[in-house]
Amino acid sequence: MEFRHLRYFLALAEELHFGRAAQRLAISQPPLSTNIQQLEASVGARLFTRNSKTVQLTQAGQALVPRARALLEQAAQAARLARDVSEGMAGSLQVGFVGTMLTCGLPALVQRFQQRHPALRLTLRELSSSEQLLELMHERLDVGFVHATRVPAGLSRVLVARQPLVACLGVGHALARAHRVRLKDLAGEPFALVSRVVSPDYHDRIIALCREAGFDVRIHCEMRHWLSVVSLVAQGMGVALVPQSLASAAPPGAVFVPLEGVMDSYDTWCLSREGRDHAAMRAFVEAMRDSQGDVFTNPRLPIA
Amino acid sequence: MEFRHLRYFLALAEELHFGRAAQRLAISQPPLSTNIQQLEASVGARLFTRNSKTVQLTQAGQALVPRARALLEQAAQAARLARDVSEGMAGSLQVGFVGTMLTCGLPALVQRFQQRHPALRLTLRELSSSEQLLELMHERLDVGFVHATRVPAGLSRVLVARQPLVACLGVGHALARAHRVRLKDLAGEPFALVSRVVSPDYHDRIIALCREAGFDVRIHCEMRHWLSVVSLVAQGMGVALVPQSLASAAPPGAVFVPLEGVMDSYDTWCLSREGRDHAAMRAFVEAMRDSQGDVFTNPRLPIA
DNA sequence: TAAAAATACTCCATAGGTATTTTAT
DNA sequence: ATAAAATACCTATGGAGTATTTTTA
Numbered sequence A, B: 001m002e003f004r005h006l007r008y009f010l011a012l013a014e015e016l017h018f019g020r021a022a023q024r025l026a027i028s029q030p031p032l033s034t035n036i037q038q039l040e041a042s043v044g045a046r047l048f049t050r051n052s053k054t055v056q057l058t059q060a061g062q063a064l065v066p067r068a069r070a071l072l073e074q075a076a077q078a079a080r081l082a083r084d085v086s087e088g089m090a091g092s093l094q095v096g097f098v099g100t101m102l103t104c105g106l107p108a109l110v111q112r113f114q115q116r117h118p119a120l121r122l123t124l125r126e127l128s129s130s131e132q133l134l135e136l137m138h139e140r141l142d143v144g145f146v147h148a149t150r151v152p153a154g155l156s157r158v159l160v161a162r163q164p165l166v167a168c169l170g171v172g173h174a175l176a177r178a179h180r181v182r183l184k185d186l187a188g189e190p191f192a193l194v195s196r197v198v199s200p201d202y203h204d205r206i207i208a209l210c211r212e213a214g215f216d217v218r219i220h221c222e223m224r225h226w227l228s229v230v231s232l233v234a235q236g237m238g239v240a241l242v243p244q245s246l247a248s249a250a251p252p253g254a255v256f257v258p259l260e261g262v263m264d265s266y267d268t269w270c271l272s273r274e275g276r277d278h279a280a281m282r283a284f285v286e287a288m289r290d291s292q293g294d295v296f297t298n299p300r301l302p303i304a
Numbered sequence C: 001t002a003a004a005a006a007t008a009c010t011c012c013a014t015a016g017g018t019a020t021t022t023t024a025t
Numbered sequence D: 001a002t003a004a005a006a007t008a009c010c011t012a013t014g015g016a017g018t019a020t021t022t023t024t025a
Helices: A003-015 A018-025 A029-043 A059-086 A099-103 A106-116 A129-137 A200-212 A226-234 A244-249 A279-290 B003-015 B018-025 B029-043 B059-086 B099-103 B106-116 B129-137 B200-212 B226-234 B244-249 B279-290
Strands: A048-050 A055-057 A090-097 A119-126 A143-146 A155-170 A190-194 A218-223 A240-243 A254-260 A265-273 B048-050 B055-057 B090-097 B119-126 B143-146 B155-170 B190-194 B218-223 B240-243 B254-260 B265-273
Touching: A003 A018, A003 A029, A003 A059, A018 A029, A029 B059, A055 A059, A059 A090, A059 A279, A059 B029, A059 B059, A059 B090, A090 A099, A090 A129, A090 A279, A090 B059, A099 A106, A099 A226, A099 A244, A099 A265, A106 A119, A106 A279, A129 A143, A129 A155, A129 A265, A143 A279, A155 A226, A155 A244, A155 A279, A190 A200, A190 A226, A190 A240, A218 A226, A226 A240, A226 A244, A226 A254, A240 A244, A244 A254, A265 A279, B003 B018, B003 B029, B003 B059, B018 B029, B055 B059, B059 B090, B059 B279, B090 B099, B090 B129, B090 B279, B099 B106, B099 B226, B099 B244, B099 B265, B106 B119, B106 B279, B129 B143, B129 B155, B129 B265, B143 B279, B155 B226, B155 B244, B155 B279, B190 B200, B190 B226, B190 B240, B218 B226, B226 B240, B226 B244, B226 B254, B240 B244, B244 B254, B265 B279
Parallel strands: A090 A119, A090 A143, A190 A218, B090 B119, B090 B143, B190 B218
Antiparallel strands: A048 A055, A143 A265, A155 A240, A155 A254, A155 A265, B048 B055, B143 B265, B155 B240, B155 B254, B155 B265
């Protein structure tokens, strides 16, 4: 059985006349006859009753009509799907992201991308940076938004957000109404940090920054999520250094004050596997690159 | 796109090696290369990344694999279906029958036929004989079980049941315990009959029989169904002449007594359109013919 | 008898084979 | 250097065309 047979069969089933069906197919009548005979032989059933005056579908022919239509339609669909996937308009895309991306414009950006690629199935997974690196290397993730100082070979990166660290204080804190805070003013304060297991990069940097400022951090609480850190501070349980964008999702009791003299920034990179055949992934990363300024509306520091 | 392309594509998708895939397909390697290229051209997408060491599916290729499998599977299914229909093993069959067939073994017979043709969709419709004739001529019915003296041209018939008419009396009736009843003993009794609209053949014959016996029927009640007739008689509301098989479905208050001297029998014919391409119909009629004695266990009169 | 499907026969497009080249590791 | 895919070229199957025959209403 060939697709040609199905096309010819449907034409004849609709015209019920070899001459007219052949005309519609832009072939002559004899090859239509032989093709129908071939189809009947391969199927093992008479599909038309025919004599010199009338052509009629047999029961078997009637049963075949919808199937033949479906086959041709599905073949066209399959080709279309493959083409769409190769153009990044269909398929699936696994995206990982760290928690801070939620307050940093990612949802809106993903939504906009999804609108332009409606046939693409996006899966979003909140993961720590290190988890994402592993998942990317295992090809269980196509794109990851991470904080990372160094990137393993085989992954390419685009800087998508660069934001300063700010002090997060409870409203009742002595410095809560200050315009600026020097880091060393926080010496001795009980700090809330994201756990080193979740975010070693951030964890180590806070410790290093404080040491530069001349004191050792007094770690009061280690949290599993940025939002937990801010929530804790909002309830007067300590202070924290957090990426500025968290201010947009903070509960009432938290106050954010810029740090004086700390030029260190907190960078978010969009990572993806190099040289992978994955148009959707490329399109996504491209969308990230294009909208760097549009969506991630944080103060732009000079990018290294 | 051809089915050949899909077969070759799947072989390569499974082997990921042109040489081995070609071997499995029992063709040489170059035509496999060209076929894959043709498929890629017709789809409009690269389906494999390949160099001299490795062959890998692209995203588009991965998306196509299940579709290609489905297409091949469905093509085979479609052919199988058409063949089954042409052999009477699949498709649908519209069967009409008069009410008396319900007590005459039809349900068991249909069930047995259905078990042997599980893919066949049987539709059963209780209809009067005249309705069935109409439906058969309009091809809205494939087979009909009717009582009819004469059959229109274009329909062929098989006698499936021949049963005597018996007297149906209420248990309280004077003749209820008799071994035999002469028809003229019922002269003047209130008769229950199936309405002439529903069964003109039966209706007219009862009247004719009674006239032969020397009296005019006193029609007390015209019912729309045999079971209504028996039910009425069971409640002491009259007498009736009915086909013997109704005895098997009678309520307690009804008694059936053979008629003396009445050789008239009540015949049921299985009708079907002649020369129609419909293997299921032919198989069904054949099953009827074969099981004439098995199921319709009524006294067998000489068949005309 | 006439309209229409089937058959006979020819031609050429193309699927597949063999030999060879290119390519990437 | 080598294994493997791509290319070049050839052969032959078979799909489509033209001419003709057969069929049946």
